[in-house]
Amino acid sequence: MKAKQRERARELRKNGFSLREIVVTTGFAKGSVSNWIRDIALTDKQVARLKSNQDKGRARAANHPNSPKQVWGNIRKQIMESSEKEIPEVCSDLLLKAIGSSLYWVEGYKAAVNVVSFSNSDPKMIALMMKFFRDICKVPNGKF
Structure with a gap:
């Protein structure tokens, strides 16, 4: 059973899947998958795809209403508005x-x-x- 799981995870990695994508797709433990796939080299195209996904995720997170940037921006805005009224x-x-x-x-x-x-x-x-x-x-x- 473990050998089949390992081969499935390795096959997905060879196809350019990220660690997270493999874990979500298979349901296997992240630590196990990480150990199974760590020696598999990715092509430049696969690395570029993963990097692009990472950049898109960062951009989505930065614009999320609960991101620290947004939260502190709202706090600054409230302080500016209240100080304009008070001073x-x-x-x-x-x-x-x-x-x-x-x-x-x-x-x-x-x-x-x-x-x-x-x-x-x-x-x-x-x-x-x-x-x-x-x-x-x-x-x-x-x-x-």
Whole structure:
């Protein structure tokens, strides 16, 4: 019985089946199948098919609603929406000074003398820093 199972698994592998496909098709134990087929080399075409299936599976998993990427994306979106409601459009000078100083400390370029530089890809953050430079630091518009 075991010899027939082994030969069936080996035949499927020679036809380019993946370990998982063999296990699902035959119902044999994964560990046994792995031991039986480990010495069988696949053709380049078979390897390409398995790689393609693997890539398709990764893409499907990444777009699944419960994938970590999707879950954290939803959490970030909720935080952004709630913070936009909670943080007033016009904030006090003290709060703007604290936020602007912190952002410059984190995102600002401090190596050059007599130069202030801020880099970030978020347009809202750049707008906030420009407000900080104008209102708190009293930088004229011509300097931007």
